[in-house]
Amino acid sequence: MQGCPYNGPVSIRISPRLAAIPRYEPGLTTAEVLARYGMVSATKLASNESPFPPLPEVAEVVAAGTAGLNRYPDGPARALRRALAERHGVGPDEVVIGNGSCELILYAGQALLDPGTTLVQAEPSFSLYGHLAAAAGAETIAVPLADDDGHDLDAMAAAVDERTRLVIVCNPNNPTGVYRSADAIERFVDSLPEDLAILIDEAYYDFVDRPDVGRTLSMARERPNLLVTRTFSKAHGLCGLRVGYAIGGAGWIDAIDRVRQPFNTNTLAQAAALESLKHPAALERRVREVMAERVRVEAALSDSTWAFTPSQGNFILVRPDSDPAAGSSGVHEQLLRLGVIVRDGTSLGCPGRLRVSIGTPDENAAFLSARAQLARSAPRETQPGRTQT
Numbered sequence: 218m219q220g221c222p223y224n225g226p227v228s229i230r231i232s233p234r235l236a237a238i239p240r241y242e243p244g245l246t247t248a249e250v251l252a253r254y255g256m257v258s259a260t261k262l263a264s265n266e267s268p269f270p271p272l273p274e275v276a277e278v279v280a281a282g283t284a285g286l287n288r289y290p291d292g293p294a295r296a297l298r299r300a301l302a303e304r305h306g307v308g309p310d311e312v313v314i315g316n317g318s319c320e321l322i323l324y325a326g327q328a329l330l331d332p333g334t335t336l337v338q339a340e341p342s343f344s345l346y347g348h349l350a351a352a353a354g355a356e357t358i359a360v361p362l363a364d365d366d367g368h369d370l371d372a373m374a375a376a377v378d379e380r381t382r383l384v385i386v387c388n389p390n391n392p393t394g395v396y397r398s399a400d401a402i403e404r405f406v407d408s409l410p411e412d413l414a415i416l417i418d419e420a421y422y423d424f425v426d427r428p429d430v431g432r433t434l435s436m437a438r439e440r441p442n443l444l445v446t447r448t449f450s451k452a453h454g455l456c457g458l459r460v461g462y463a464i465g466g467a468g469w470i471d472a473i474d475r476v477r478q479p480f481n482t483n484t485l486a487q488a489a490a491l492e493s494l495k496h497p498a499a500l501e502r503r504v505r506e507v508m509a510e511r512v513r514v515e516a517a518l519s520d521s522t523w524a525f526t527p528s529q530g531n532f533i534l535v536r537p538d539s540d541p542a543a544g545s546s547g548v549h550e551q552l553l554r555l556g557v558i559v560r561d562g563t564s565l566g567c568p569g570r571l572r573v574s575i576g577t578p579d580e581n582a583a584f585l586s587a588r589a590q591l592a593r594s595a596p597r598e599t600q601p602g603r604t605q606t
């Protein structure tokens with residue numbers, strides 16, 4: 218039996234596919250940064266998290282739920298499926314719950330891809346997608362973004378052929394934040410074969426400030442080949458518990474249920490998500506605050522020489538006006554030294570750029586003030602107001 222060599226003291230016969238699977242690179246944790254630079258506090262704007270803790274009612278439900286942890290969770294997460302189905306006007310057999318939406322995206326790869334098939338996606342986009350085809354021995358067709366940093370949907374449609382089993386659209390796109398309108402998505406979907414599986418990853422849909430946001434769900438009700446994934450990680454502030462969901466045709470849901478491990482979402486995650494759904498007004502206030510802060514940070518960047526891509530997510534991709542020799546990594550490091558943790562674009566397929574999550578007003582102020590401090594030490598600041606698009 219052949220396998221790819223394991224680069225350690227003992228060789229085990231692992232699948233040769235593993236060599237093709239990109240390792241997911243997590244951002245630096247606050248603890249790592251504090252230890253590395255000997256600091257007592259830092260501002261973390263690196264992982265597109267919510268700056269707000271879970272709602273107090275949610276925290277209470279989680280605390281109370283620990284008493285029942287000697288029992289397995291409800292495997293299919295029936296109550297949460299029902300609540301989401303009701304909220305979105307679909308049947309419970311058109312909803313599936315995941316250990317984060319990441320898990321559902323990976324399941325889509327497992328359920329659909331085989332050697333000899335392709336996955337069409339944009340590049341750069343959410344790095345997890347690179348895992349799917351590689352793990353299945355299939356091929357990723359990565360279609361470069363359009364000039365505005367959004368999906369080039371025409372080029373993606375052109376990349377689809379008879380080998381294609383799965384198409385992923387990330388909307389708004391991580392790491393660029395660009396949103397494609399519901400009309401554009403609808404035209405794209407309708408240009409593809411009716412039996413081709415299309416996954417629309419809407420992890421950031423809560424932060425979209427456009428009237429057509431969310432229309433993909435009504436599209437999915439009419440088109441069984443469409444699956445929309447969403448998450449409780451961002452607006453609901455529950456990324457530490459891991460819970461996401463997908464809505465789509467019964468065929469899509471059945472495919473995911475077949476590869477899903479029986480108890481994939483834990484009891485506390487299910488209870489927290491259910492409770493969080495009961496407080497839409499409180500969540501809406503938090504989301505509005507993040508969106509207002511996004512506007513404020515973009516306005517401040519517009520008055521600087523750091524270019525940025527206008528964003529519809531809870532993050533902004535910026536291009537520092539840096540010493541080209543230092544690149545984004547240089548500025549990334551300088552920001553770390555000033556106690557501000559952002560994501561170096563190099564690891565996201567965007568060399569020369571930084572992805573900055575939107576935090577509380579104080580956290581965003583810390584970023585903007587560190588940026589201004591760097592600008593003062595670099596005398597090249599001359600032409601404010603550029604955006605990247």
Ligand SMILES: Cc1ncc(COP(=O)(O)O)c(C=O)c1O
Binds near residue numbers: 264390448450456
């Ligand atoms: C585009 C995109 N999709 C999915 C996810 C995963 O979210 P979850 O925490 O639900 O697994 C992320 C997380 O950052 C993301 O950026």
